[in-house]
Amino acid sequence: AQSVTQPDIHITVSEGASLELRCNYSYGATPYLFWYVQSPGQGLQLLLKYFSGDTLVQGIKGFEAEFKRSQSSFNLRKPSVHWSDAAEYFCAVALTGGFKTIFGAGTRLFVKA
Amino acid sequence: GAVVSQHPSWVICKSGTSVKIECRSLDFQATTMFWYRQFPKQSLMLMATSNEGSKATYEQGVEKDKFLINHASLTLSTLTVTSAHPEDSSFYICSARGRGGNTGELFFGEGSRLTVL
Numbered sequence: 288a289q290s291v292t293q294p295d296i297h298i299t300v301s302e303g304a305s306l307e308l309r310c311n312y313s314y315g316a317t318p319y320l321f322w323y324v325q326s327p328g329q330g331l332q333l334l335l336k337y338f339s340g341d342t343l344v345q346g347i348k349g350f351e352a353e354f355k356r357s358q359s360s361f362n363l364r365k366p367s368v369h370w371s372d373a374a375e376y377f378c379a380v381a382l383t384g385g386f387k388t389i390f391g392a393g394t395r396l397f398v399k400a
Numbered sequence: 401g402a403v404v405s406q407h408p409s410w411v412i413c414k415s416g417t418s419v420k421i422e423c424r425s426l427d428f429q430a431t432t433m434f435w436y437r438q439f440p441k442q443s444l445m446l447m448a449t450s451n452e453g454s455k456a457t458y459e460q461g462v463e464k465d466k467f468l469i470n471h472a473s474l475t476l477s478t479l480t481v482t483s484a485h486p487e488d489s490s491f492y493i494c495s496a497r498g499r500g501g502n503t504g505e506l507f508f509g510e511g512s513r514l515t516v517l
């Protein structure tokens with residue numbers, strides 16, 4: 288069965304420090320991959336997506352993610368975190384065909400001054 | 401980018417009543433909409449897939465008669481929680497995929513928080 292794993296329930300980083308959020312997926316083929324961010328009580332906003340081509344994708348707000356087929360991973364990175372980045376981050380996989388999207392459990396990011 | 405709007409943003413109702421949540425695509429035609437449920441501090445759980453003009457496809461374990469979904473037009477899908485009970489209290493989020501959208505990207509509504517007393 289398809290699944291998305293975000294091994295870190297929460298992460299705390301200092302403002303200005305670098306960030307990496309982990310995501311692994313299980314799927315028979317290469318799916319479409321996404322990272323979404325959710326602020327408390329809000330809907331989700333797309334940060335970036337990967338469909339094919341260059342395995343390093345750039346997103347909004349200075350985020351980037353790298354698709355590694357051999358590791359079935361799609362980790363999210365940011366070189367310098369801002370306090371406004373504190374939120375919940377979801378990795379998601381869209382299955383080909385029906386494009387049903389499966390979400391990971393989420394990683395809550397805390398940013399300390 | 402594409403905009404999806406949900407209404408109401410929050411609703412409080414008495415146990416036993418029915419509540420309707422609307423999901424509208426404001427600037428594109430949404431052939432497919434998805435309804436998710438999110439419990440506090442948890443991920444999104446897909447409830448059903450709604451295709452315009454046809455019956456919704458429900459995920460395993462989701463009661464069709466409890467959560468009525470209608471997708472009567474290319475810009476509107478509704479979720480009706482019938483005979484709501486406190487355990488139905490949750491954050492409901494809709495998302496839409498546009499016509500011709502073959503990349504799987506979803507556009508999300510702001511969410512609707514339902515509290516059943």
